[in-house]
Amino acid sequence: MDLKKYNRSIKLLCPTCGSDDFINIELEIITCNNCKRELSENQLIQENDKNIQENVKEVSSKIEEEAIKLFKNKFNSFK
Ligand SMILES: [Zn+2]
Numbered sequence: 482m483d484l485k486k487y488n489r490s491i492k493l494l495c496p497t498c499g500s501d502d503f504i505n506i507e508l509e510i511i512t513c514n515n516c517k518r519e520l521s522e523n524q525l526i527q528e529n530d531k532n533i534q535e536n537v538k539e540v541s542s543k544i545e546e547e548a549i550k551l552f553k554n555k556f557n558s559f560k
Contacts, residue, residue: 496520496528 494501500515509522520528 493525493529494532496525 492501493503495503495513495516495518497518498513498516500513502514503511504514510519511522511525512519526533
């Protein structure tokens with residue numbers, strides 16, 4: 482299992498500079514490699530929460546659209 486790949490799919494961005502390049506991921510303190518801002522893991526997740534929520538919303542609305550399309554196609558084929 483490729484954990485690195487999995488981590489990449491949930492991209493956390495630095496709230497100060499927007500970089501996703503973090504170093505010193507230890508003792509729950511994460512340091513941005515770009516602006517050197519230090520954040521706790523919880524802080525980083527909180528700061529990214531809005532982004533994550535928007536991504537989830539976008540993905541789920543796309544799935545909903547697809548489901549509606551499929552349903553409509555099926556419904557039309559019954560006519
Ligand atoms: Zn930064």
